[in-house]
Amino acid sequence: MLSWSPLANFFWDLQCKIYFLLVGICSALKLTVPSHTIHGIEGQPLHLSVDYNFNATASEIQIIWLFERSQSNPKYVVGSVNQGVIPDLEYQDKFTLIPPNASLRINPLHLSDEGNYIVKVNVRGNGTIAASQKIQVAVDVPVTKPTVHTEPSSGVVEYVGNITLKCTVDRGTRVVYQWMKNGKRLHAGPNYTFSSNNATLLIVPVVKEDIGNYSCLVSNPVSAMESEIIAPTIYYGPYGLRVKSDKGLNIGTVFTVDVGEVVLFDCSADSNPPNTYLWIKRDDNTTQVIKYGPHLEVVSDKVAQKTVDYMCCAFNNVTGKRDQTHFTVVVMSVGLEKLAQKGKSLSSLAVITGISLFLILAITFLFLWKRYQPHKVIQQKLQSRAEADYRKAQAFSGHESASDDFGIYEFITFPDLTSGSRVSNQSVPGPDFVAGQDMLSTVYEVIQHIPEQPQQDHQQQLQHWDEHPVPH
Incomplete structure (x- = not known):
């Protein structure tokens, strides 16, 4: 009879443990499921994909699907042993399982089907090995096209009124609201305030820069829709009042014209609604209204004086604001000489300035010559x-x-x-x-x-x- 030494017994036990450990690892069951939440559309089918593999001899393979709602116990929905399917009678027309594939098909999908789905696979061979995984399913309703409402709808005055834009949808779950202005995302700012869910936009106070095309973009994990463009009415102005003419020479607020010319002056300013324009002529410390409207025609040979002062006034009837600009018309007895092509002319002010500088330099040179010339004669003598x-x-x-x-x-x-x-x-x-x-x-x-x-x-x-x- 053979006897084993204690050292031999130790190595024998170690080899057995390593053998059974390697057999367990090689025959282990591995399940693969989506690692993120699966979003399904209400009324549409949903496929839950599951893969499993093992390296062992199997005599029986069992697949079980359980459904778990929030704060409730898991409930059996369908299962199979080898090729036989065992459905729950309550859900036999809703859930489909085709073994040995462990994937599950849900059709049709309802809001009540939202929750956790648990899949468990048992494999029996020399022993039994098992594995289970959980899949989270969310059911969403696609969003409908949103509608934007403006308050007030009649328009507001700059720096006086406020504008509220409300975005609504008829259907949709987990809706996310985003406001757009001129095709770009609109973010919170000094005069932009959003509600807690971004469904409402408040503009306080309204300024001219708030004019633009606004729209509301709504979305959820399964759909996205954008509203029609809406442009709120904002009253402002007048801004940038100026007078232009089609003839003559313009330097600052002075217009120089030839005798006999008919000059058309145009007065304009940025405003909403359009301004009301008024032309005033100032003569001998008196003023008189000569015309209404944005255009004024002046016939230079009918002007009694060579220099006449005019004023254009712009008034916004809604904002109550006004602006005015003064200009002078100088009538020349001789024609204006054109000194350059392509609309370039020499300024009369530049000519006067050049002549003045020349005279100053000539006088200075003469004074210095008279000052130092006698000393030169003395030194020569x-x-x-x-x-x-x-x-x-x-x-x-x-x-x-x-x-x-x-x-x-x-x-x-x-x-x-x-x-x-x-x-x-x-x-x-x-x-x-x-x-x-x-x-x-x-x-x-x-x-x-x-x-x-x-x-x-x-x-x-x-x-x-x-x-x-x-x-x-």
């Missing part, structure tokens, strides 16, 4: 003198001898408007001196007529320097 005489002219000794004080002196006279020109008592003007000359001309004349020293005095000065040389 100084440079033309002998070097010795120039040095003497730069030094003022202060001696009493007239010969030592020889030099170039500049005597300046200031004109006196009351008593005539006066000259310093130390100077004797030359014979060409003219009373009333300006300061620079006087300096020029004094320097030009400096009297020359006698030749004898000059020779005595040289002899004195020879007899008394300057020590080095």
Whole structure:
């Protein structure tokens, strides 16, 4: 009789456990069902797909389907053993099972069929293996085309009234509402407020920018529909009042026209409803209404004055707001010269500005020339003198001898408007001196007529320097 050691017994038990574990894994049953909620349409069939597989010898395969509503116990609906189907008599015409396929068909689908469906598969062979899964089913009713209602339906005034848009549908489950403006999704904003389910849109306050095409888009997991376009009526304006003409030259608010021209002026402003226009002519501090309507015709040769002021007034009868603009018509006695092609003309204001700048520059240049030209003449005369005489002219000794004080002196006279020109008592003007000359001309004349020293005095000065040389 063989005896087993404790170590041999240990390895034998381990091999048996590994064998039975591998057999269990290989013969395990696996069920595959949709991992998300299945949405069905009321009145339409619904197919619940189920796949299962196992790796073992099976003598019997049993399939069972149970239905579980919210807060209720599961209820048997249909089952099968091998090829035999065992339906519940209450649902035998509603549920279809074709074994060995475990998928279930529901036809027709009703709202009461919404809930959890549980499938269980049992396989008997050397042993019995089983597996089960749950499928969640939601039943939806397709949405009908929505309708949008506007309150008030007659329109509102900008910054005064509010608009409420309501979206309704006759049928549909789990409806989601989305508002559209001009084909784009509309989101909450400073003046846009939505109800809890987005079925109602409130616009507070209404402004001109809220004008547009609105629609309501409704949807659920099985359908989607959009309403008809609706454009709420919003009253606003007038905005951007302006006057245009078909002839003449326009610079800002001034219109320049030729004599004999018939000029048509057009007054316009953005407004809803359209504005009422009024034309006023201002003459000699008086005003008079001359025409109603957006157009005014002016015949320039019938205008008594060369410059006439006009005013166009725009009034919105619904909003109660008004605006006005002033402009001036200048009638030229000669035709306007066209200086460029393709509608381009030279501005008369630009011509006047250019001439003014030219005159200013010319006057400035003349003033600078008169200011600095005498100094240039003086410098030329100084440079033309002998070097010795120039040095003497730069030094003022202060001696009493007239010969030592020889030099170039500049005597300046200031004109006196009351008593005539006066000259310093130390100077004797030359014979060409003219009373009333300006300061620079006087300096020029004094320097030009400096009297020359006698030749004898000059020779005595040289002899004195020879007899008394300057020590080095």
